Amino acid sequence: MIKFKSFRIGSDIYKVEYISDLKDENGTGLWGRFVRNHQVIELNENMPSQSRHLETAIHELLHGVCDLSGSSSPWGKGKEEATVSFLSIHLTNLLLDNPKLLEELLNEAKQRRKASIR
Numbered sequence: 067m068i069k070f071k072s073f074r075i076g077s078d079i080y081k082v083e084y085i086s087d088l089k090d091e092n093g094t095g096l097w098g099r100f101v102r103n104h105q106v107i108e109l110n111e112n113m114p115s116q117s118r119h120l121e122t123a124i125h126e127l128l129h130g131v132c133d134l135s136g137s138s139s140p141w142g143k144g145k146e147e148a149t150v151s152f153l154s155i156h157l158t159n160l161l162l163d164n165p166k167l168l169e170e171l172l173n174e175a176k177q178r179r180k181a182s183i184r
Contacts, residue, residue, distance in 0.1 A: 067116050070123060073107060075130035082123075084111040098122040100129035117162070125154035 070082040080100075088096045088110040097118065099108040107126045113119040128150040161168050 067113065067119055070109075073123075073127055073130075075127060076134045078105055080105045080107050080130060082107050082109060084109055086111045098126045100126045100133070102133055117158070120162075121154055121158040124158050125150055128154055128157075 069084060072082055073080050083106055085108050088099065088108055090096055090099070095110075096108075097110050097113065101108060107123070107130075109119070109122060109126070113122065129146070132146050132150065
């Protein structure tokens with residue numbers, strides 16, 4: 067399983083930290099957590115599969131996208147978790163099921179990097 071080091075969300079860089087027994091404040095196990103105030107994404111080190119790892123990373127990144135908007139969710143108060151869960155599952159599958167789309171996204175990212183270096 068590849069371990070991510072960081073992600074860019076908007077203009078901010080979020081460090082990725084892997085935690086072997088990630089839990090919330092109530093002791094419930096978590097796959098991941100977006101820590102807004104510290105610009106950190108925590109991921110459970112003990113993912114059962116690579117696809118779970120990728121989906122969880124996308125899930126936490128979507129929390130970051132919601133955070134950029136200055137509200138918990140553009141779809142209504144208190145609906146961020148349900149919205150992010152729905153989108154992360156389907157976005158992950160969409161990308162995995164359409165590798166040509168992912169290839170083109172990577173090509174576009176390379177072009178953007180080249181343009182920003184100039």
